Amino acid sequence: MSYSRAFSFVLALCALHSMAWASDSRFSELTGSPELRSASVLVLDAEGNQIYGKDVDTIRPIASITKLMTAMVVLDAGLDLDEQITITPADRDTVKRTGSRLNYGATLSRKELILLALMSSENRAAAALGRTYPGGSEAFVRAMNRKADDLGMFYSYFADAAGLRAENVSTAADLGKMLTAAEDYSLIRESTTTARMEVYPFRGRGPVVYGNTNRLLKNENWEIELSKTGYINEAGRCLVMQATIDGEEVSIVLLNSFGKLTPFGDSNRLRKWMLASS
Numbered sequence: 640m641s642y643s644r645a646f647s648f649v650l651a652l653c654a655l656h657s658m659a660w661a662s663d664s665r666f667s668e669l670t671g672s673p674e675l676r677s678a679s680v681l682v683l684d685a686e687g688n689q690i691y692g693k694d695v696d697t698i699r700p701i702a703s704i705t706k707l708m709t710a711m712v713v714l715d716a717g718l719d720l721d722e723q724i725t726i727t728p729a730d731r732d733t734v735k736r737t738g739s740r741l742n743y744g745a746t747l748s749r750k751e752l753i754l755l756a757l758m759s760s761e762n763r764a765a766a767a768l769g770r771t772y773p774g775g776s777e778a779f780v781r782a783m784n785r786k787a788d789d790l791g792m793f794y795s796y797f798a799d800a801a802g803l804r805a806e807n808v809s810t811a812a813d814l815g816k817m818l819t820a821a822e823d824y825s826l827i828r829e830s831t832t833t834a835r836m837e838v839y840p841f842r843g844r845g846p847v848v849y850g851n852t853n854r855l856l857k858n859e860n861w862e863i864e865l866s867k868t869g870y871i872n873e874a875g876r877c878l879v880m881q882a883t884i885d886g887e888e889v890s891i892v893l894l895n896s897f898g899k900l901t902p903f904g905d906s907n908r909l910r911k912w913m914l915a916s917s
Contacts, residue, residue: 673912678895681811702869705802745840769800878902
């Protein structure tokens with residue numbers, strides 16, 4: 640670790656200890672515990688004050704939560720969203736060897752690739768976004784880490800655009816900062832809350848249909864403005880969201896859940912506890 644990055648870590652730690660949690664949120668003085676199964680949990684109010692926290696500073700792999708950073712870096716670069724990008728063998732997953740319906744030769748716009756990477760966690764779409772960044776994938780990863788530093792995410796590191804490498808790590812506290820930053824991008828809000836999407840990546844063939852990986856979008860009890868799921872073995876099941884609960888916007892981070900449905904169950908348990916305790 641470089642001296643400058645180590646110094647940044649110390650500054651961040653000092654900031655955490657000096658942070659005031661005073662809040663006007665109706666959820667600021669909740670009692671009891673929601674009994675969540677995720678290893679790390681963070682809930683913030685609209686002002687960034689902590690409503691609930693559990694192991695928020697532990698550094699963990701974050702899997703496809705990484706794709707939120709991928710989208711921000713692409714959008715920050717001001718690249719042409721209408722540019723047509725063709726999937727190549729360079730976009731295949733050589734880490735986890737996951738499959739994809741975007742076969743080699745599939746061609747979509749950069750905007751469509753962002754949509755698929757975020758709403759359906761399409762790995763080849765994310766890889767293609769990094770590959771076509773000025774300077775290629777290596778330059779893209781450097782830009783991801785610069786962005787993390789700019790956001791004060793001093794306990795985070797990014798290793799690839801899709802989040803397939805276990806070296807993509809962060810803390811619940813850092814991801815709260817990333818959620819706040821992602822909220823400023825209208826395309827990210829749109830992409831992560833799109834329930835279903837049809838694309839036409841192959842000339843002369845019908846549509847390929849994708850669905851959102853966050854099943855809570857189908858739950859009428861939830862009002863979600865932004866979300867992203869993630870999973871690799873090393874990270875467990877992860878979910879980050881910005882949602883409105885009883886008229887208040889909150890940010891939710893759930894990391895390292897065991898069981899495919901646990902992040903969604905934890906989200907419902909958290910919401911129920913917040914409403915019952917407020």
